[in-house]
Amino acid sequence: MSTRAQVRFATREEGVSFSEHPNAIHAQFYVHHDGYPESLGVEVAESLAYCYKINNWEIENLHSYHADLEYIYYVWQHPSKSTWISIFKVGYEEQDECIFVGQPSNLIDKYKLNTNAYG
Secondary structure (H helix, E strand, O other): OOOOEEEEEEEOOOOOOOOOOOOOOOEEEEEOOOOOHHHHHHHHHHHHHHOOOOOOOEEEOOOOOOOOOOEEEEEEEEOOEEEEEEEEEOOOOOOOEEEEEEOHHHHHHHHOOOOOOOO
16 A cells, blocks of 8 residues: 655745644645655655655646545745755544654654664
8 A cells, every 4th residue: 555645845934833734835746655754754854955856756736635645744945944844644534633843854863764783
């Protein structure tokens, strides 16, 4: 089974909390598999932090909605401010839950799997 997700880009604005869905997004991508934070979350953060390329993204219309999403990511940007990322676990019967808010380096530290000889 695939772990589907959307990555949405929003502008950082005064009075808009990172732990809430923003009203205005500027771009949206759909990712059909590996959408969980340890995979897609780390890919997004590493792309922002280290200019890594991300493959297999499908650009979407801003009004596209997928009923089978498990995660929604927001990349918050502004020309004069640092970039932040929010991750929401999509709830089907309950409200979406914000499970992460932070800068790309914080996401990498939290979710990147330890792949050294010790674990």
